[in-house]
Amino acid sequence: MVNSIIIDTSIGKLFIEETDGAITELSFAGDNTSISLSGSITPVLEEAQSQIISYLEGKRTSFSLPLAPKGTAFQQKVWSALLTIPYGQTISYKELATRAGNPKACRAVGMANNRNPIVIIIPCHRVIGADGRLVGYGGGLPLKETLLTLEGASFIPGKAH
The missing domain is CATH 3.30.160 (Double Stranded RNA Binding Domain)
Known part of the structure; x- marks a missing residue:
């Protein structure tokens, strides 16, 4: 149900x-x-x-909930890789592609990241541009910045050119 x-x-x-x-x-x-x-x-x-x-509220750094995101096998790999990014840290799309087992699939990884059905808990907000800038987020860049600031993560505000 x-x-x-x-x-x-x-x-x-x-x-x-x-x-x-x-x-x-x-x-x-x-x-x-x-x-x-x-x-x-x-x-x-x-x-x-x-x-x-x-x-x-800044009182929790990890989640312990049963998750069942619906997606393709590739998307599932990407979402599993997202779960390996520690609280307060960021990685690039290239690093996420490597963690998902396909280092050349940066664009496909970006699309899977964009289709993440369980935001925040599956931390797609922790993926940033290779130059350290904030890029793309379904909730908007200001919200991504808010979440990363809450976690104390390092990044360069604004969209990469």
């Missing part, structure tokens, strides 16, 4: 979906009124809410 909630956080509204006891989606809800909630509030959703809020 699919269950979902929207939570208010310091960075805006977040949509969390859980299916069969695992988180399948965490996304930025913003002012999106087309999101429909389903099911009930489960212990997994309550724990996800608690851990996300704790992270955003």
